[in-house]
Amino acid sequence: MFSLNKHYIIIIVCACLSYQVISARGASVSVGVNQEDDDFLNGTFPEGFMWGYATAAYQIEGAWNEDGKGESIWDHFTHRLISPIIDGSTGDIACDSYHKYAEDVELLKALGANFYRFSISWSRILPNGTNDVVNQPGIDYYNRLIDLLLENNITPMVTMYHWDLPQALQANYGGWPNESLVEHYENYARILFENFGDRVKYWITFNEPFNTCELGYGLSIAAPGILGEAIQPYLCAHTILKSHAKAYRLYESEFKPTQNGQVGITIDTEWMEPRNSSNPDHEEAAERARRFKHGWFAFPVFFGDYPPVMREMVDAASAAEGRNQSRLPTFDDNWKTLLNGSLDFLGLNHYTTELVAPGGLCLFPGWSCDQHVTKTKDPNWEGSASAWLKKVPWGLRKLINWIKDTYGNPKVLITENGWSDAGNSGLNDTQRIGYYTDYINNVMKAVILDGCNVQAYTAWSLMDNFEWANGFTDRFGVHWVNFTDPDRPRIPKASTVALKKIFDDNGFPEEK
Ligand SMILES: *[C@@H]1O[C@H](CO)[C@@H](O)[C@H](O)[C@H]1NC(C)=O
Ligand SMILES: *[C@@H]1O[C@H](CO)[C@@H](O)[C@H](O)[C@H]1NC(C)=O
Ligand SMILES: *[C@@H]1O[C@H](CO)[C@@H](O)[C@H](O)[C@H]1NC(C)=O
Ligand SMILES: *[C@@H]1O[C@H](CO)[C@@H](O)[C@H](O)[C@H]1NC(C)=O
Ligand SMILES: *[C@@H]1O[C@H](CO)[C@@H](O)[C@H](O)[C@H]1NC(C)=O
Ligand SMILES: *[C@@H]1O[C@H](CO)[C@@H](O)[C@H](O)[C@H]1NC(C)=O
Ligand SMILES: *[C@@H]1O[C@H](CO)[C@@H](O)[C@H](O)[C@H]1NC(C)=O
Ligand SMILES: *[C@@H]1O[C@H](CO)[C@@H](O)[C@H](O)[C@H]1NC(C)=O
Secondary structure, three states: OOOOOHHHHOOOHHHHHHHHHHHHHHHHHHOOOOOOOOOOOOEEOOOOOEEEEEOOHHHHOOOOOOOOOOOEHHHHHHOOOOOOOOOOOOOOOOOOHHHHHHHHHHHHHHOOOOEEEEEOOHHHHOOOOOOOOOOHHHHHHHHHHHHHHHHOOOEEEEEOOOOOOEHHHHHHHOOOOOOOHHHHHHHHHHHHHHHHOOOOOEEEEEEOHHHHHHHHHOEOOOOOOOEOOOOHHHHHHHHHHHHHHHHHHHHHHHHHHHHOOEEEEEEEOOEEEEOOOOOHHHHHHHHHHHHHHHHHHHHHHHHOOOOHHHHHHHHHHHHHOOOOOOOOOOOOHHHHHHHOOOOOEEEEEOOOEEEEEEOOOOOOOOHHHHOOEEEEOOOOOEEOOOOOOEEOHHHHHHHHHHHHHHHOOOOEEEEEOOOOEOOOOOOOOHHHHHHHHHHHHHHHHHHHHOOOOEEEEEEOOOOOOOOHHHOOOOEOOOEEEOOOOOOOOEEEOHHHHHHHHHHHHOEEOOOO
16 A cells, blocks of 8 residues: 655645645535445355465565665665655664564464465565576575465465565666566566466566556655656556566466466555546546556456546547657557456455545646546545545445456455554554454455455555555554564554454354
8 A cells, every 4th residue: 555655745735736626625515425334244255265464575574685685766765865754764674574574474374364465575586676696595585485384374475566676677777667677577577486486376466556657656755756747657557567468478378387376466446436426427537537547557457458538538638738649658469469368366455435526627747637537535434544544345345346347257356455553552453453344344245245256355464564655654564563672573453363253254154
């Protein structure tokens, strides 16, 4: 997940102005629609449903320059002279999982997790991003982790890219907007499949490419911190989609026949609810927002090309700006074929809901403006420690149903869902328990009442960790971590008990 760093609100105030103008006006019309959850459902998930926890390398590993690891864009970003991180912190040590991974596996076991979704740090394997130098100690680290998971009957699920590009690829190529990265990503993917594919059967090529591109290369609030919303995010997304397709096809042709694993991509989105659900213009705006956010990445991997509404609107905006070329690049037929159907499962990260209405004042061109929508929150929604994260459990059920209807009921793995509290909130995290209970209950409704093909649920996160631009201020863990103690002890919160019960029960059975 990602939240806007308060330091940067001032810089992007122009981008937000359009939202705020409308938001002040819109708040009064946003309520009154009956969006209440229906009753709690007792029942269980189908047999074989998978339960797990997720983390990401930069957020937990630490050891940023140990044993031959190269610098990543997040190392570089957090080490800037003027810190872009709200509390000035870095992931240099984070949860120290590079040294404490065995304890993490113990925690997962105690929680009754069937699988663990973690990410591999590209620059720990290839210090300079390219495959001319392979760092064996990096390979050894992930071998130890994978083997220990398997010894404990916990299935490894690997995210191949969770935002930490090797800095050398940023410095030498300008990062993801440069198409040269497709080849480097494919080489990296091959090294992962070759070294770990005998034991790893779930591969996620990219985590939340929206955030990599829009926040990293557009709004500059994530690494590498580049401001250039008009074109850079669209080029970044284009390279990432091609890289995904190449890795998928590589696995399909050279590894799948013997390794029998699955490859997917994790796309994040809020549920986009029309602000006024009886106004067709609001419903149309909400659908546009869904396609600009989720469809930007999902349409190409399911159908081979960007959503038609993006093509029309970005082309039109580009022409109106006097450009001779659309800001949204095009795929030729060869790329369309490689992309079309390039996933064995869809990874879904979801946290919250937006209310969407048409319009918005556009001050500079880019993804936010291109879709002509305004997003607001209902002030009645329960809030977390993160300004962007409000509890709207029915939004997840609606989103899963929309995915079923839009993409033909694909296999979905929920790869992240979770709740933040603040540093001093203690161990009795009743709000988090309420969030998980109600969100998981809505997933169950989508599966057993609506026939949606969701096969796994992943809680974010195993423990408090480095929350990107928000540093250590927003805590998403079911374990509390003391970041001032050099030993980084992990202390269970009350939610560990509640989630273990849901996992063990496979849902919410009637009490006998
Ligand atoms: C990686 O790049 C750095 C800086 O460009 C360079 O000093 C170093 O020699 C490179 N390392 C390898 C192993 O090629
Ligand atoms: C991509 O990187 C190569 C190698 O550094 C460079 O020659 C080229 O100009 C870059 N392309 C763009 C679009 O930045
Ligand atoms: C919602 O939209 C309908 C249809 O356009 C309209 O009649 C109604 O007044 C709107 N409700 C609010 C609260 O704006
Ligand atoms: C994608 O594949 C489907 C069937 O497999 C085909 O009908 C469709 O035309 C393809 N789309 C593109 C853009 O190639
Ligand atoms: C389009 O405009 C850019 C500069 O804005 C120029 O470099 C490029 O050559 C133009 N392309 C065509 C096809 O006219
Ligand atoms: C946790 O908080 C809830 C609600 O505030 C309270 O009812 C409960 O007794 C607390 N549990 C513990 C162990 O303190
Ligand atoms: C966190 O660790 C520091 C250093 O060991 C210690 O002084 C402090 O009491 C710990 N905080 C808590 C809440 O345990
Ligand atoms: C339904 O599930 C909840 C949550 O596990 C449980 O507390 C409740 O007792 C169950 N209801 C019935 C009727 O068994």
